[in-house]
Amino acid sequence: MSIVLETRDLSVHFGGHVAVDGVSCAFDRGILTAIVGPNGAGKSTYFNLISGQLRATAGAVLLEGRDLTALSAPKRTQLGLGRAFQLTNLFPSLTVLENVRLAFQARLGPGLDFLTMAISHSELHDRAVACLERVKLQTRATFPAAALPHGDQRKLEVAILLALDPLVFMFDEPTAGMSVDEVPTILDLIEEIREQRDKTILLVEHKMEVVRRLADRVIVLHQGKLVADGAPAAVVASTIVQEAYLGVAHV
Amino acid sequence: MLLSGDPPRGRILSAMLATIVAVLAVAPFLFPSTRALAVAERIAILIVLTASYDMLLGYTGIVSFAHTMFFGMGAYGVAIALTRFGAGWGQVVIGALAGMLLAIVVAAIVGLLSLRVRAIFFAMITLAVASFAQILASTMRDWTGGEDGLTFEVPKTLTSAFRLGGGYNGNLVTYYLIFTVAAVLFLFLLRVVNSPMGRVLQAIRENEFRAEALGLRTLWYRTLAGAIAAAAASLAGSLLALQLRYTGPDATLSFSLMVDILLIVVIGGMGTLYGAIVGATIMTMAQYYLQPAMGGLANAFSGVPLMQAVLDPDRWLLWLGLLFIAIVYFFPTGIVGRLRTP
Structure with a gap:
C-alpha cells in the first residue's frame, strides 16, 4: 500500500x-x-x-x-485534497446545481472563459446532475441552496466533494x-x-x-x-x- | 443568445425594459430637441457605467469607489488625443484604447492589492486611489486642462456641420454611435456575468472561503472582474467625451458621480445587470426633469403658502432624496430584484 x-x-x-x-x-x-x-x-x-x-x-x-x-x-x-465542512458551507443563493457545477469548473483550472454561456456547458451540467443523483438531490437542482432543509444541505456538501473527485476525501x-x-x-x-x-x-x-x-x-x-x-x-x-x-x- | 440565456424574467419588468430600449433606439426621431437627445445619450452612457459597476458590486461583492476614475481615463484618453493630435477618427480610437489600457493596468494593480486587504479596507484604498487620480487630473494642467478640463473638436461626421438630409445631421451619428457601443458593451457584460467566470464571481460574493476550498483562485477572478469592469467604464467615458466634446474633473471624476453610480445600482437592483438600465433611466430623468416639473407644480400652487415652499424648484434634491429612500425602503432588492420572478 x-x-x-x-x-x-x-x-x-x-x-x-x-x-x-x-x-x-x-x-x-x-x-x-x-x-x-x-x-x-x-x-x-x-x-x-x-x-x-x-x-x-x-x-x-x-x-x-x-x-x-x-x-x-x-x-x-x-x-x-477535497474537503467537506462541518458547518454547512455552501453558496446560499446559487442553485443546488450551480453549487455542484462550480466544483467541476474549479477542476478545469483557471477560467479565462468569460464569453461562453455557463448554461450552455452541457457536459458540466450533465456531470453535476449525475453527482446530485448520487446524493438523491436531483429533484432539487433548481432550488437555491439556502432553501434546502439542513439534511439536504449536508448532502449537497457531499455532492460538491464528489464533483471535485479528489485523491483525498476529508469529511468533517x-x-x-x-x-x-x-x-x-x-x-x-x-x-x-x-x-x-x-x-x-x-x-x-x-x-x-x-x-x-x-x-x-x-x-x-x-x-x-x-x-x-x-x-x-x-x-x-x-x-x-x-x-x-x-x-x-x-x- | 443575445441575452446570454439570462432574460429579464417577469412580465412587467420585460415590458419596462423593452420600452426603455425601444425609446432609446428611436429617441432622435421621437424627441428632436438637443436637450432630449443629450438625456438619451447620458442614459445610454450611464447604463454601461453602472452595469460594469454592478458586475463588481452586485455580482462579485467588491465595494470600490474608483469606478469614476476608470470612466475618467477613457474620457481623458479621447480628449487628450483629440486636443493634441486633431479631430480624426484614428485619434478617437487611439485615445479610447489608450484610456482603456491604462484603466485595465490600474485596475489589475488595485485588484492585486485585494490579496492583502479585504472589504472595507479595500474600499478605502480605492477611495484613496480615486482621490489621487482626481488630484492628478486637476494639477497636470498641460495635459488635462486642470480644473477647467479640455474642450476639443470631434471628427466632422459627429458634428451638426455634417448634413444627412431630412433635417438630420452629425448629431444623429453621434447618438447612434453612443447607442450602438453602449448596447454592445451591455450585452458583452451580460455575457460575462452569465459565463462560467460569472458564476465564479457570484460564488466569491456568496462564500469566498468556500470558493477557495473548491480550488478557485479568487484573487485571480476578482482581478479579472475588476479589469473587465474598468475597461467597460473607460469606454463609457470615451463615449461621454465624444458626446460633450469636453472633459473635466467634475464631469467624469467627481465623487458625486460615484454616489450616483452607487444609487443607480442599488435602486435598479444589485446583481441583476438589468437594474442598470432601469436605474440609470430613473436617475437621469429625475436629474433632468424633476426640477422643471417642480417649478411647474410650484406655480400651480402659487396661492398656497406652504406648498409653494415645499415644491420650490430649488428643493428638487430633497424630493429626489425622498424618492430614493422610498424606493430603497419598499424595494430592498432594487426595482429589478422586486419585479423579477425567481
Missing part, C-alpha cells in the same frame, strides 16, 4: 494554546481513517491544517510526497444534524467511495456506530496530540481511549 497523505510533526499554536501538537501520521490509498476525540481535541483544526485553511506553526503536510505546507488552500484543492462529521432516515444515504455513499479502494478517506466522526461501520483504521486525538492509532476494535477497547474520550460517554 502506498502513502498518499502524510503529516509530519504538524503543530499549530494560537498564542500560548497548542491546538494541534506534533501530529505525525500517514494515510494510505484506499483506506478510510476515522479521526475521533473529545470536543476541542483538535480534529477540525487538524483538518484545517491539512486542507490549508490554517497555516501550520511547525511541521509539514505532504501529498504524494510533495510538500504542501507553503501552498494556499485553492492550490491544495487543485492538487487533490458528515451526518451531523441529519435526521435518522437521511443518514444512510450519506453513509452508503462514503462506503461506496471506500469500496472502490482507490481513494484515501479521512473522516472526523463522533458517532461510534458510524466509526465501527466505516473505518478501516481509527486515530485518536486528545488535547492536540495523537494518542492512539490502530484497528477500530482495538482502539476503541484501549484504556487511553476509554479515558480520553469514551469514558465521558460511559460514566
Whole structure:
C-alpha cells in the first residue's frame, strides 16, 4: 500500500494554546481513517491544517510526497485534497446545481472563459446532475441552496466533494444534524467511495456506530496530540481511549 | 443568445425594459430637441457605467469607489488625443484604447492589492486611489486642462456641420454611435456575468472561503472582474467625451458621480445587470426633469403658502432624496430584484 497523505510533526499554536501538537501520521490509498476525540481535541483544526485553511506553526503536510505546507488552500484543492465542512458551507443563493457545477469548473483550472454561456456547458451540467443523483438531490437542482432543509444541505456538501473527485476525501462529521432516515444515504455513499479502494478517506466522526461501520483504521486525538492509532476494535477497547474520550460517554 | 440565456424574467419588468430600449433606439426621431437627445445619450452612457459597476458590486461583492476614475481615463484618453493630435477618427480610437489600457493596468494593480486587504479596507484604498487620480487630473494642467478640463473638436461626421438630409445631421451619428457601443458593451457584460467566470464571481460574493476550498483562485477572478469592469467604464467615458466634446474633473471624476453610480445600482437592483438600465433611466430623468416639473407644480400652487415652499424648484434634491429612500425602503432588492420572478 502506498502513502498518499502524510503529516509530519504538524503543530499549530494560537498564542500560548497548542491546538494541534506534533501530529505525525500517514494515510494510505484506499483506506478510510476515522479521526475521533473529545470536543476541542483538535480534529477540525487538524483538518484545517491539512486542507490549508490554517497555516501550520511547525511541521509539514505532504501529498504524494510533495510538500504542501507553503501552498494556499485553492492550490491544495487543485492538487487533490477535497474537503467537506462541518458547518454547512455552501453558496446560499446559487442553485443546488450551480453549487455542484462550480466544483467541476474549479477542476478545469483557471477560467479565462468569460464569453461562453455557463448554461450552455452541457457536459458540466450533465456531470453535476449525475453527482446530485448520487446524493438523491436531483429533484432539487433548481432550488437555491439556502432553501434546502439542513439534511439536504449536508448532502449537497457531499455532492460538491464528489464533483471535485479528489485523491483525498476529508469529511468533517458528515451526518451531523441529519435526521435518522437521511443518514444512510450519506453513509452508503462514503462506503461506496471506500469500496472502490482507490481513494484515501479521512473522516472526523463522533458517532461510534458510524466509526465501527466505516473505518478501516481509527486515530485518536486528545488535547492536540495523537494518542492512539490502530484497528477500530482495538482502539476503541484501549484504556487511553476509554479515558480520553469514551469514558465521558460511559460514566 | 443575445441575452446570454439570462432574460429579464417577469412580465412587467420585460415590458419596462423593452420600452426603455425601444425609446432609446428611436429617441432622435421621437424627441428632436438637443436637450432630449443629450438625456438619451447620458442614459445610454450611464447604463454601461453602472452595469460594469454592478458586475463588481452586485455580482462579485467588491465595494470600490474608483469606478469614476476608470470612466475618467477613457474620457481623458479621447480628449487628450483629440486636443493634441486633431479631430480624426484614428485619434478617437487611439485615445479610447489608450484610456482603456491604462484603466485595465490600474485596475489589475488595485485588484492585486485585494490579496492583502479585504472589504472595507479595500474600499478605502480605492477611495484613496480615486482621490489621487482626481488630484492628478486637476494639477497636470498641460495635459488635462486642470480644473477647467479640455474642450476639443470631434471628427466632422459627429458634428451638426455634417448634413444627412431630412433635417438630420452629425448629431444623429453621434447618438447612434453612443447607442450602438453602449448596447454592445451591455450585452458583452451580460455575457460575462452569465459565463462560467460569472458564476465564479457570484460564488466569491456568496462564500469566498468556500470558493477557495473548491480550488478557485479568487484573487485571480476578482482581478479579472475588476479589469473587465474598468475597461467597460473607460469606454463609457470615451463615449461621454465624444458626446460633450469636453472633459473635466467634475464631469467624469467627481465623487458625486460615484454616489450616483452607487444609487443607480442599488435602486435598479444589485446583481441583476438589468437594474442598470432601469436605474440609470430613473436617475437621469429625475436629474433632468424633476426640477422643471417642480417649478411647474410650484406655480400651480402659487396661492398656497406652504406648498409653494415645499415644491420650490430649488428643493428638487430633497424630493429626489425622498424618492430614493422610498424606493430603497419598499424595494430592498432594487426595482429589478422586486419585479423579477425567481
